[in-house]
Amino acid sequence: MSISLIKNKKSDYPGYRVPSGCAVFGVLNESGSCFDGRTIIDGIEMMHDRSNGLGGGFAAYGIYPQYKNDWAFHILYDDSDARNRMEDILKKSFAVLYFEELPTKRSPAIENPPMIFRYFLKLKDIYSLYERNVPVDNFSEDDFIVDFVLKMNARVSGAYIISSGKNMGIFKGVGFPEDIGHYFRLDEYKGYLWTSHGRFPTNSVGWWGGAHPFGLLNFSIVHNGEISSYGRNQRYVASLGYECSLSTDTEVITYLFDLLARKKNMDIELLNMILAAPLWERIEEMPEDDRELASTLRIMYGGALINGPFSIIAGHNDFMYALNDRIKLRPMVAARKNDYLYVSSEESAIIKVCPQPDIVWRPQGGIPVIGRVKKKD
Amino acid sequence: MPLKLNQSEFVVERDLNKCISCEVCVRQCSNDAHEYDADDKTVLSEASKCVGCHRCESLCPTEAITIRKKAAEFKDNSNWQQAHIKNIYKQAETGGVLLTGMGSDKPHTVYWDHILFNAAQVTNPSIDPLREPMEIKTFIGAKPEKLEIEKNDSGFKLKSKLGPHLELSTPILFSAMSYGSISLNACKSLASAAYSFGTFYNTGEGGMHKDLQHFAKNTIVQVASGRFGVNRQYLRSAAAVEIKIGQGAKPGIGGHLPGEKVTADISSTRMIPEGSDAISPAPHHDIYSIEDLAQLIYAIKEATDYLKPVGVKVSAVHNIAPIASGIVRAGADFVAIDGFRGGTGAAPQAIRDNVGIPIELALAAVDTRLREEGIRHKAAIIIAGSIRSSSDIIKAIALGADAVYIGTAALIALGCHLCQKCYTGKCNWGIATQDPYLTKRLNPSIGTKRLSGLLRAWSHEIKEMLGGAGINAIESLRGNREHLRGINLSEIELSILGIKHAGQAW
Numbered sequence: 001m002s003i004s005l006i007k008n009k010k011s012d013y014p015g016y017r018v019p020s021g022c023a024v025f026g027v028l029n030e031s032g033s034c035f036d037g038r039t040i041i042d043g044i045e046m047m048h049d050r051s052n053g054l055g056g057g058f059a060a061y062g063i064y065p066q067y068k069n070d071w072a073f074h075i076l077y078d079d080s081d082a083r084n085r086m087e088d089i090l091k092k093s094f095a096v097l098y099f100e101e102l103p104t105k106r107s108p109a110i111e112n113p114p115m116i117f118r119y120f121l122k123l124k125d126i127y128s129l130y131e132r133n134v135p136v137d138n139f140s141e142d143d144f145i146v147d148f149v150l151k152m153n154a155r156v157s158g159a160y161i162i163s164s165g166k167n168m169g170i171f172k173g174v175g176f177p178e179d180i181g182h183y184f185r186l187d188e189y190k191g192y193l194w195t196s197h198g199r200f201p202t203n204s205v206g207w208w209g210g211a212h213p214f215g216l217l218n219f220s221i222v223h224n225g226e227i228s229s230y231g232r233n234q235r236y237v238a239s240l241g242y243e244c245s246l247s248t249d250t251e252v253i254t255y256l257f258d259l260l261a262r263k264k265n266m267d268i269e270l271l272n273m274i275l276a277a278p279l280w281e282r283i284e285e286m287p288e289d290d291r292e293l294a295s296t297l298r299i300m301y302g303g304a305l306i307n308g309p310f311s312i313i314a315g316h317n318d319f320m321y322a323l324n325d326r327i328k329l330r331p332m333v334a335a336r337k338n339d340y341l342y343v344s345s346e347e348s349a350i351i352k353v354c355p356q357p358d359i360v361w362r363p364q365g366g367i368p369v370i371g372r373v374k375k376k377d
Numbered sequence: 378m379p380l381k382l383n384q385s386e387f388v389v390e391r392d393l394n395k396c397i398s399c400e401v402c403v404r405q406c407s408n409d410a411h412e413y414d415a416d417d418k419t420v421l422s423e424a425s426k427c428v429g430c431h432r433c434e435s436l437c438p439t440e441a442i443t444i445r446k447k448a449a450e451f452k453d454n455s456n457w458q459q460a461h462i463k464n465i466y467k468q469a470e471t472g473g474v475l476l477t478g479m480g481s482d483k484p485h486t487v488y489w490d491h492i493l494f495n496a497a498q499v500t501n502p503s504i505d506p507l508r509e510p511m512e513i514k515t516f517i518g519a520k521p522e523k524l525e526i527e528k529n530d531s532g533f534k535l536k537s538k539l540g541p542h543l544e545l546s547t548p549i550l551f552s553a554m555s556y557g558s559i560s561l562n563a564c565k566s567l568a569s570a571a572y573s574f575g576t577f578y579n580t581g582e583g584g585m586h587k588d589l590q591h592f593a594k595n596t597i598v599q600v601a602s603g604r605f606g607v608n609r610q611y612l613r614s615a616a617a618v619e620i621k622i623g624q625g626a627k628p629g630i631g632g633h634l635p636g637e638k639v640t641a642d643i644s645s646t647r648m649i650p651e652g653s654d655a656i657s658p659a660p661h662h663d664i665y666s667i668e669d670l671a672q673l674i675y676a677i678k679e680a681t682d683y684l685k686p687v688g689v690k691v692s693a694v695h696n697i698a699p700i701a702s703g704i705v706r707a708g709a710d711f712v713a714i715d716g717f718r719g720g721t722g723a724a725p726q727a728i729r730d731n732v733g734i735p736i737e738l739a740l741a742a743v744d745t746r747l748r749e750e751g752i753r754h755k756a757a758i759i760i761a762g763s764i765r766s767s768s769d770i771i772k773a774i775a776l777g778a779d780a781v782y783i784g785t786a787a788l789i790a791l792g793c794h795l796c797q798k799c800y801t802g803k804c805n806w807g808i809a810t811q812d813p814y815l816t817k818r819l820n821p822s823i824g825t826k827r828l829s830g831l832l833r834a835w836s837h838e839i840k841e842m843l844g845g846a847g848i849n850a851i852e853s854l855r856g857n858r859e860h861l862r863g864i865n866l867s868e869i870e871l872s873i874l875g876i877k878h879a880g881q882a883w
Contacts, residue, residue, distance in 0.1 A: 226501040228847035231775075231859030239748040247883070267528060277850070279510050293526070293535045299516045300524060300539065302852030303754075308501050309847075327509060327849065329502055 057172025716762025744777025
C-alpha cells in the first residue's frame with residue numbers, strides 16, 4: 001500500500017492546494033439523545049451525485065461515553081512500521097487506556113483501505129513533556145494536543161491522526177460517503193451529533209487523510225466550496241502558528257475555528273461577524289454599539305474573512321454550527337423537528353430521514369444556524 | 378575645445394503649411410524653445426532648448442508642431458551610450474552633480490509586468506461587481522493583540538477600542554509631494570480630490586498651506602529631517618502623521634528646494650526665511666538608530682493624544698525587511714515603503730538610477746518577514762514607487778500591501794508628460810513650478826475632476842478584477858499570493874515574491 005493513500009505527498013507536489021465541490025449533511029439532537037449512524041448515512045446517500053467517489057466521511061459525537069473524559073484518537077497507518085513508530089511516540093506523552101483496530105466491514109466498494117486504529121489516551125503531565133521552551137502560564141492541555149497532532153501529521157511518515165477529540169470520532173476515507181459509512185459500521189454507533197461529507201475534488205486523486213471531515217480537538221469541519229481567500233487565510237493562520245500541511249480549504253477553516261473559538265475564546269455567536277463578515281453597507285445601518293463591534297471585528301480579523309463560496313458545518317461536543325458565505329454562493333438548507341436540527345446541502349437528504357419536518361428554511365448568507373446541546377447533567 | 382554642451386535631445390518639426398504664427402507655442406514654452414521672428418512673420422524653434430514636455434504640441438491649434446526624439450548623434454556603442462558621453466561632457470565642464478526629476482527611466486525589471494493575476498472558473502464562481510456588492514474599503518492603522526467583548530442580555534458589547542485608523546474608500550492614497558516641489562494649484566487638486574473621493578493626500582515636507590487647512594481631515598502630514606512647517610497645529614489638525622526617513626528616488630539623502638523657489642507663500646508655510654535654500658539633512662539628526670525613531674514616534678503620539686496613526690516612510694533598500702520589522706516594533710502604525718522607481722522633484726541622477734531595490738521585491742520581503750515574526754497586524758503597509766495602473770495595485774495588494782501611494786500617476790493625470798525637468802522649476806504644465814505665469818495653467822477644479830476620475834476608474838477596475846477572481850472584499854486579497862503567478866522569472870525571484878510560476882496549479 002502506498003503512503004499516498006493516507007498522506008499528501010508534499011515532496012512531489014509542494015504546496016499543492018486541493019479544492020473540491022461537495023455535499024454536506026449534519027444532524028443534531030439538542031437534548032443529547034443518541035441515535036445510530038443509519039440516519040446520517042441515509043441522508044448523505046441521497047446526495048450521491050454531489051460526490052465522485054474520491055472521498056467521504058463522518059464525524060460522530062457522543063459515541064464513546066465510556067471514555068468521555070479521555071482523548072480519543074483515530075489514526076491511519078500505511079503499515080505496521082508506521083504504527084510502531086507512532087505508538088512509541090504516543091506512549092511517551094500519553095497513558096494508553098485502551099486501543100484497537102477500528103472494526104470494519106470489508107466491501108468491494110472500498111479499495112485498499114489503510115490500517116485504522118483508535119486509542120483512548122490520558123495525557124501525562126504536560127510540564128514534564130516540554131522540558132524546554134514551555135510557556136507554562138498559557139499552555140493548556142488543548143494547546144499540547146493541537147501542537148502534538150500538527151507535528152505528528154507533518155513529521156511521522158506513514159501515519160496520520162484524523163481525529164483527536166473527546167467522546168467523538170472521525171471516520172473517513174476514499175469512496176462514496178455511504179460506502180464509507182457502511183465500511184466503518186456506523187449503524188452500530190450511537191451519537192447525538194453526526195456530520196457527513198461527500199467529496200468531489202477537482203484536481204487530485206483521493207487519499208484517505210485528505211477526506212473530510214477535518215478534525216482538531218473536538219472540532220470537526222465539513223465544507224462545500226472553493227474559497228477564494230485561501231492564500232490570505234493560510235498566511236494569516238501561519239503567522240499565528242498553524243502550518244497548513246494539507247493545503248485544503250477545510251484544514252484552514254478548521255484552524256480559523258480553533259483560533260477564534262478556542263484560543264481567542266470568542267463566543268460562537270460572533271464567529272459569523274468574522275468568518276462571513278457583514279457587508280459594510282449593512283454595518284452602516286446598524287445601531288451604534290453593534291456597528292462599532294461589527295466594524296472593529298471586521299477590521300481586526302480581515303485575515304479570517306472567508307471569501308468565495310462555502311457552506312460549512314462545524315461539529316463540536318457542545319454544538320453544531322452551520323454557516324454560508326455572505327452572498328450565499330453554495331446551497332444550504334436547514335430544518336427542525338422536535339429536538340432535531342438538520343443542515344444539508346440539499347433538502348432531499350433531510351426529507352429522506354425526516355419526511356415531515358416542523359420547519360424548513362434556507363439560511364441567509366452569513367447568518368449562522370446554531371444548535372446547542374442541552375447539558376444533561 | 379569645440380564641445381557642444383547643449384546638444385538637443387529632440388527634433389522640433391513645424392509644418393509651415395499649417396502654422397498660422399499665432400505664437401501659442403511661444404507663449405507656452407517656458408524654456409524659450411520657440412521665438413517669433415517679426416521680420417519674417419514666422420515662428421522659429423531652437424530644438425536644443427526643448428525638454429520634450431509636449432506642451433506646444435498639445436496646444437497648437439493647427440497641429441503644426443511635432444516633437445520627436447532625435448536619433449543618435451554618436452556612433453553606436455552598447456557600452457558608451459549617448460547619456461554617458463553627454464553626461465561626462467557636462468560634468469567635465471561644470472564640475473557639478475547631475476540632477477534629474479521623476480523616477481528612474483532605466484530599463485530595470487518591472488516585476489509587475491512579470492506577474493499575472495488569477496480568475497475563477499467552474500469550481501468557484503466569479504462575482505459580478507455590477508450586480509453584487511464589491512468591497513474595497515481599506516483601513517490603515519495598527520490592530521491590537523486582542524479585543525474585549527462583553528456579553529449581556531441585549532447582545533455583545535465591545536469593551537476595548539481599536540486604536541486610530543484611517544478609513545479609505547479605495548486602497549489608493551496620493552503620495553507625499555510638497556508645496557514647493559509642486560504648485561499650490563497641484564496641491565489643491567490633490568487635497569480636494571482626496572476629500573471628495575474619501576482618501577488622503579500627503580503634504581510631503583512642505584508644510585500645510587493655510588488654503589489647504591480645510592482639507593486637514595484628508596491630509597497626512599509629514600515630519601521630515603528638515604522639520605519644515607512642523608508645529609503643534611500642523612500635527613494635531615491632520616488625519617495622520619508620517620515620519621519621512623527616506624524616499625525611493627533618493628535613498629540616503631534629504632530633499633532640496635532651491636532658494637529661488639522659496640517665495641513668500643512657501644516661506645510662511647515652511648516657516649523658513651524667504652529666498653533661503655530649504656535643504657533637508659540626509660538623516661534626522663535626532664534619529665541615529667531605531668530606538669531614536671521610537672522616541673520620535675511616541676513624541677508625535679503624545680503631541681497628538683494618541684488619536685492619530687503615526688507612520689514611517691522609508692525607501693526600499695537591501696535590508697528593508699529587518700528595517701521594516703524594527704519600525705513596526707518601534708511603534709509605527711503604518712510603514713510606507715518607497716521603491717527605487719519612485720518619483721522625485723529633484724535627485725542626483727547617480728542615486729536615482731542606482732540606489733535601492735524594486736518595490737515589488739521589497740514589499741514581498743517585508744510582508745513575509747512581518748508575518749514570520751507574528752507582527753504583521755501591528756502596522757499597515759503602504760507601498761509607493763511607480764504604481765502605473767490598477768493592475769499594479771491589485772498585484773501589490775495580493776503581495777501583501779494594505780494600500781498604495783500614487784505620485785507620478787497623479788501628476789500625469791494633471792497633465793505631466795514626464796519630461797523629467799521638475800528640478801528646473803519651469804514646468805509648462807503648471808505642476809512642478811512656482812512661476813505664477815505657469816501655475817495658473819493648472820485649474821484646481823479641473824485637476825480635482827481629473828484626479829477623481831482616475832481614482833474612480835482604477836477603483837472600478839480593481840473591483841472587476843477582484844470579482845473575476847471570486848473575491849468580494851479586498852481584505853481577502855491582501856497577501857493572497859495564491860492568486861498571483863510569475864512569468865519569465867527565475868526561481869530566486871519567485872521565491873522572494875513568494876509566488877508560483879505561471880502553469881503551476883495549486
